[in-house]
Amino acid sequence: MVQGLLHSAGEPFSMSNAVFAIIRGHRRALDVTSVVQGKTRFFSVMMLTWGLVADIDIESEKFRWMGSARIDFYSLLRAVNLRRYNGRILFVPAPGYEGFGDPVEQTISCKSNGATNAAEGDIPDVCNNETCTYSGPSTDDADLEWRSLKGPFVNVWISNIAFASEGVMIAPQAQFADGYLDAAIIKDCPWSVALGLLLRMKDGSYIESPYVEYFKVKALRIEPGLRVGSSTIGGIIDSDGEVLARGDRSQTKEEPEHLMAYGPPIQLMVDQGLATIFSPR
Template identity: 50%
Template sequence: MADSTPLIAEEALVDGNPSTVTLSASGRIEWRGKSSGCLSVDADVLGYAAEGSALRIRAFVKKSGGCCCGHKEVVRERRDVVLEPSSEESLGLWCERLRQCIDSLARPQNLLILVNPYGGKKSASKIFQKEVAPLLAAADVKYTLEETQYRFHAKEIAHALDISKYDGIVCVSGDGIIVEVINGLLEKEDWPTAIKMPIGIIPAGSGNGMAKSLLDSVEEACVASNATFAVIRGHKRALDVATVLQEETRFFSVLMLSWGIVADIDIESEKYRWMGGARIDFYSIVRMIDLRHYNGRVSFVPAPGYEVYGNPVSEQEESLSRLNSLSKSEKQCAYLGPMCSFEPQEWRTYDGPFISVWLHNVPWGSETVMPAPDAKFSDGYLDLILVRDSPKLALIETMAKLSDGGHVKSPHVLYLKVKAFYLEPGQRANETDKGGIIDCDGEVLARGQGTYKFGQQQDLMAYGPPIYMTVDKGLATLFSPK
């Protein structure tokens, strides 16, 4: 129960009106008089400043009606409350008590801000100046600003960062920059300390799945101002990190991995960027009409309660036995992945062909697509969404329900949670000279022969050799709405 013990109680002017004003030990400011109201230091207050004989309390409060575009999502607006205490001594006491309340919240004081000026609609710099910077200034939060200049620049910055200088890293971008930051931190020699650095995400890209997942968890609108306030408040939550391994090559994922129709739509639709956001809808229809099936195999260690899915794997399965010995023998001068070991009998498997293989770490893949409605930020599992076969009309109906997670109820969709995952990607079922695309956190991880931009750029992994994924529960830390 919140402590309602009054720290200050007096007669004062609030916005020019005589009022009885109190500040409780729980950080609640309340006034009653001609007009009445209240503020929570934690949930509403950005900062304060003494102005002559008055105190200006800078707040970011829920907007009247508290909704966005007809939905129940909370939106906020800036509001200042001007308090004129009864004396100079009282003004000093108000400043002292408010400072004590804010300091007790362990809010960040100095941040590294990374802005990706090229992502999405190339509006991140404008979003920062217009929506983010004013809130940071109102909260007296200092920051160092850097714009990323090229792919993996954010990873380089994070890898070289002196983490003792900052209380957190904030990414003003889509999902790509946070992925780069986490990969950079985990490649540092002091990664056990570095990965504890809280990371904030301000939606300014084309996807914004991580920001949407965070804000939607508390029914707040996925807008830059709400996300910035979440950083300012300083609340944190743990985030699972998946290690994606192909032989000696590693990548650390925090959002998703896809193979099949979802990856094809995401990556191949880039040729239609001139269409704006409509490119995804347009190319989804193209791919569902000209539907591809991919040969291959997926194996997984199911989470408790999901053991009925899949078929048993032979104890003589050479590749899975090798994985066990690999995870037992390698450890660890820098972060290589979680220490885990699974017996062959724990693994289950499905053989293709597949329409879609999709793993998710958080509920939302973008602001409008929720692939994994049951995903948790730090449960130690990945949510696996499989479509092995489906009539085209049923598939169109299923894909149309991605906006609210209703697709998981389709009889053509398998939805389960897994501890570990093993992908053996193959060729297209009817075009055996062509492979597929593996998309991880919005970037191409590997692409097969005959795919979009095959051979035009170097990808991190090869298409064909198996890819192994394991999860480290709660390894990273995010700034999060309470």
């Protein structure tokens, strides 16, 4: 988040610049994403990941003794032993991005503030007698045209900010308060291509690859499936660095339950400019 704010103002990343930004007191609006599964809902301001990046982020914790090198080491390990995940992504494209994915037939209307139509064969878990528990931005059902992408996927990255860290630009076109999420989907590809894409994330040029679908959405729904080649093991879904759902059934009785379950659809919608943050200018 800090890197993105400083970069947007043309200032280099440093602790002192971040502190001065707070002291100056300039503010800017920030979109907030509601992440909903059934009756469970929470809010995100940065990103949601499923697949390669989530695996690297969470599973590399065992190598924390290596310091920041753990990310580079585990990125190489995961790229060479690449995993692919089945599933489907449904989304309402932002204006200008209607050509991405395949059209989906809407069969059921779920109308309320920020509610969305259901895709064919699906009844949104957030609906109850045509009333949604989600209380986000008001949207006219008639304006929502869902589209879809089918897996297998290597990585699904849904971001509200341009940078995941100081040296990783995940969404070059992301804006803090444009009312949209940036989706960067890495499709099935050879491990060597995946490794190259990880290396190109430094400047965001990885989105130019034919193996990457990059577009903006107003609403998005993830239907996560199992890992390719496995009948029992899924993947990790995390948001803002915290695990939402884990499909590997590795959770022990001593571990706290994850906020959401792996398998049922997870829906994301945007509240434009709901939050306020300090900014360099």
